[in-house]
Amino acid sequence: MSFKKFDQQTFIVDTANAYTNRQISKREFLRKMGLAGVGFSAFSLGMLGNPRGLRRGSMLGTEAFADGLPDNQAKWLKEVGSKFKGAKIRYSTESTPPSVVLNQIKKEFTDPTGIEVEVEIVPLEQVLAKATQDVQGQLGSYDLYYLDQSWISMFQPDCVDPVAYYKDKPELAMPDFDWDDFSKPLVKNVAQVEGQWMGIPFDIPIFTLMYRKDILEKHKIAVPTTYEDFLAAARQISEAEKGNGVFGTGLQAKSGHYSLECDWSQAVWGHGGSIFNKNKKFSGNDEQGIAGLKWYQELLKVSPPNSTASTWDGQFEMMHSGQVALVQSWDEFFPGLDADDSKVKGLWEPAKPLTAKKLRSPSDAGFNEQPNLGHQGGSCISLSKYSKNKEAAWIFMQWGCCKEIMTRCTLLGGFAPMRNSSFADPRVKAKAKVGPGTTRHLETVKWVIDNAMATEPHMALWAGLSTNEIPTELGKLLTGQAYGGDPQKCMDALAKDIDAKVKDAGLL
């Protein structure tokens, strides 16, 4: 069918209005739009605040948009959810891809249920502050908590065990929710504390290696597999590409920011160290910890100078603009690197993270720390014990974490899902090619999750230590404000400070 411009526009307007007025289905709407030559293509998540790595160019996939919940779940949503019509649930979250996408498609939940959902998307530290204030006064201002793995243990007394709640409230249980479908390592490291379920895994950024294949091929450099190889390759590239403004690597080394602590802890684990030892003393100042920090200091020399002012956003920007060639960092960057506005579309490749000579055993680390190759920064979504709309919030939580919606979130943004079925979904596999919202890195990500996931200590003080004390002192060292470039002095000062705080909290 062909249209003249005017007729075509009229047709589009009429179709859109018909869909808005619910006179036609989504499938029919998309079919007609297709006839009119209108595709639903890229939308920029980078415009939505401050996500890890500005996931630009994610695709609003038409097939995903056209698919809905299975019939039994759609029926459950309408029948059970509408019992709570008029309830208003609130939660605050960091601007992570699943949060942003869920906020985008929440209408699909609010329309059939009549439950209002208010999502506050704020910076990470504000999420922590809001949740802390809420549990402090047991206010119930927020029905759901977004809990980053680094603070999850702080909230151990405040969350409803979702698996137990699912069994205890069969009348509210979503059919075929399939708890066993969640990736086991994610459940263990992101959603549980000491074996107790705290929430449902929701977001899993994890460290992988990413490299510019064109630059490596140009200089005949093999993809690095060890920390030593990585540094050597970064040095070689920096030297050779200096004239082109390309650096070997780029870091998220902003002082006083959690991103620097993430980089540092991975360097320490990769050199056989840990943040705490089995005696619950800070061990960043032992031989392995110092080796890791020295390696990181060397990396800084072959990174853009702005690395010390960059968080994950800045690091992504370095990759996205073609400024760096090798990075070991968050996998969530990857879909954005293949976006249409990327200067390096199709040039980055994913690989397994760097291997360590010898990893420290979790039994030799403290506070349930799991030293490994891939630093995870996952989060879970949890039901507040103090919620005044617990049932309505629970309905939303199940909807947001069910197979179809989680898969949809992955299709919309190209980031790692929490469920094994989403990894295996043919729609997800079909997007494993160069293009916006690519999923071609997910095979690597799944391997890291299943085999090499590293987890920070689980302790009540960790939120403060990981976002204030550790990255602030590291920042002083890396920018020359203190310690005269001596990593031992910096780590010894930190050890003294942290051990005193741990002791004062009664954790030693």
Add this chain to the structure above:
Amino acid sequence: MVSHHAQSLAVDVQVSSTTRRSVWPRFLTSEHPFPWLAPITALLLAFGVYPLLYALWLSFFKRNPITRMNVFNPTWNWGKLLADERVWGAIGHTYLYTITALLIELCLGLAIALLLDSDRKGYGSLRALMTLPLVVPPAVTGMMFLLMLDGSFGVLSMGLVSLGLWPPQYPILASSGSALAGILLADIWQWTPFMVLIMLAGLRALPKEPFEAAAIDGATPSQAFFRLTLPMLSRIIALAVLIRGVDLFRIYDYVKVMTDSGPGTATETLTSYAGTIYFKNADFPYASTISLFTLLLVIVTSSIFIKLFKVRF
């Protein structure tokens, strides 16, 4: 004259005793100031005095991060504050920032005000243009300068580097030696117009006769400025410095947005440190103590200034 006029107005308003009793509550027809001050007093109590007292009360508790309970321990936070090196560093940065910004904004503001103090055509528009930065929210200004000073892509940074005025290996906001200067740049851009406005108002209010007399006596423009303009403006200047100084002492937005107190603690001020302790460590009692300490410093410093420069309100 004015009071007489007011009295006559009061007399002119005829309110019958019946109306007074049955229609209007008594305080609405009262001439006593208290009923009229009550709403604003209530607001001040609710949003000024109560938070202050609550912060003071909180400062006498020690927070247990495990149980999240605040345990009464009146000396804990104050002792911690006195032993905290970061507090003393933050005091230094706060004073350095306040004094530097004040001096630059005052000198620039006065110079620009002298230039704009004219009735010639176009100057009115220039004066209006000068006020534009004042209407931008500080957080937005901070974000603007953060982008302009970005070491990799910032237009200001790149401009300075390409002109050979700045070494590329030391990005302004990522180097402990220059980060505070970067924040100052944002503050000066935004708040110099405030000084300009106050100085202009002062200049325009000066009597013309002394200047005419000085001109007849053969005084040069610089003599007129130093012997007439500056002395006559001194009260206005002192007041502007006091208002702006108190404001600068509480700087938070630019630091939070542009450097988050970094690199290291190179730009950490008292308020940004309090914010860090509050938002990141969730140690509300200690954050309250730092805030109270900041208030004490502001009161002491401004009192000394008022005494020293005989500021009159």
